[in-house]
Amino acid sequence: MSAGTVPKAGRKEWFGLGILALPTLLVALDVFVLLLALPHLSADLGADSNQQLWIMDIYGFMVAGFLVPMGTLGDRIGRRRLLLTGGTVFAAASLLAAFATSPAMLIAARVLLGVAGAAISPSTLALISQMFQDAKQRAGAIGMWASCFTLGAIIGPMLGGLMLEHFWWGSLFLLGVPVMILLLIAGPKVLPESSSEDAGRIDLPSVALNLGTVLPVIYGIKESARNGFGTLPALAIVTGVALGVAFVHRQRTLKSPLLDVTLFKHGRFSASLLGLLAYSLTGGTVMLLMTQYFQAARQMTPFEAGLGLLPGMAAATVSFMVCPLIARRIRPAYVIGAGITGVTAVLAVFTQIGTASGTGTLIAGFAVFSFCGAPLVALGTHMIVGTVPPQKAGSAGALSQISNEFGAALGVATLGTLGLTVYRNEIDSTVPETIPAAAAEAARDSVSGAAAATESLPPHLADAFMNPVQTAFTSGIHTVTAVSAILITTAGTLFVTRMRHIPPIGKEQTTTPKHTKHTGNTEHTGNTGNTGNTEEKQTLTT
Secondary structure (H helix, E strand, O other), rough: OOOOOOOOOOOHHHHHHHHHHHHHHHHHHHHHHHHHHHHHHHHHHOOOOOHHHHHHHHHHHHHHEEEEEHHHHHHHOOOOOOHHHHHHHHHHHHHHHHOOOOHHHHHHHHHHHHHHHHHHHHHHHHHHHHOOOOOOHHHHHHHHHHHHHHHHHHHHHHHHHHHHOOOOHHHHHHHHHEEEHHHHHHHHHHHOOEEEEOOOOOOHHHHHHHHHHHHHHHHHHHHHHHHHOOOOOOHHHHHHHHHHHHHHHHHHHHHOOOOHHHHHHHHHHHHHHHHHHHHHHHHHHHHHHHHHHHHHOOOOOHHHHHHHHHHHHHHHHHHHHHHHHHOOOOOOHHHHHHHHHHHHHHHHHHHOOOOOOOHHHHHHHHHHHHHHHHHHHHHHHHHHHHHOHHHHHHHHHHHHHHHHHHHHHHHHHHHHHHHHHHHHHHHOOOOOOOOOOOHHHHHHHHHHHHHHHHHHOOHHHHHHHHHOOOOOOHHHHHHHHHHHHHHHHHHHHHHHHHHOOOOOOOOOOOOOEEOOOOOOOEEOOOOOOOOOOOOOEEOOOO
């Protein structure tokens, strides 16, 4: 290799990316298929309402709580080892969930699935940063990786709906078993092992403080969205913030911290995390409102609602592939800024939709929204992992995922609650007097309650009942999208302002990787761009 060059990824690395994409897709898909299976498994297992909430939420809680510890653990013991261990646990927990005989057994299986999912996500991103050291190739690989989350979110409801028509609810969990078996077979052959040479011991008090920070805050946000901002959610959030302050203080005093908080001093790193947070906050809420509109206000089946999101999935996938290529010639900040302009324009259009044209406008608009928003996700994630030293790749990957988790939860709690408030205020005075009191009360609670109530109404009453429901829910969409447009524009302006000096991808990569002595397996140390004089052991299994 000549001086001044960076090793290019070959066929083995690209095949390895395909292997990494499968568990990433599965982790994203696992969240959404359960939405459809919940009524079936609840009836079969006899789960009460409280148990149903834990079955739904515990997976996300565990993923969010263990992302940072798992990302750091991978930096220490090896990302491939952690990935394969997480895959093994995920497959075993999937079998346990599929054949659960009680709500408690299913909740326990979901706990294991969440912990395993937290091990998988940051490991895949960290391995990608090691396999694709060339900045141009890495940006494209991260774009493909990021598209898996969009695919999982949209394929999940459609696939789940089809499977529930032909199989029992446990079959949805079995989807993960063959995927993880393939990972365990092919992973050791095509994925490199990499870890940090100077990794210290895992600080268990830091792990406890991290869990004590993330879990109460996520719980408080979700509980506020579900039942309103009461004493318990407020106490949980305050407790989480207080423990978070203690966590940060402890990290600053440790020689080998669980999370290197000095990473946030990098303007590129912090601005990228903020951008991902803002997009997941607005994008997740828009997608939630769309699915509610399709299934409740328009009374589509889950499969039909999934088809309505399919153009958005296709547009996002294309954009994830194309935007890294464009960013080789145009500065990434300008590519992202142009995308955010498109996102804002779509949100402005959404503020004007009517009940008659709402479905078509939402489908077409979401496709444009997804295409324009993909550069922020793909290039923002590339900036995060490209900014930090290689030995911190796992931690960086974990933080990018946490920003998505917090953004989605915060979006539902704030913007989702805002939309619900607008809906309730309008529907309260517009339900026809001829509608039975029970149905009217259900409509005042939520659009889903209104949709369920129509099943007991005669057709002529059902139509008269759903007209004001659709109007009120559309008003909620108007308000939420208007606020979302302001938020994403503000975050986008800050991002472009802070990042406009960064040259096109590949133009700043001048560092030559260092090579070490071969000892059986091939070993080399290197970095991924302008990350300083950092070194990391990377063992390539041949």
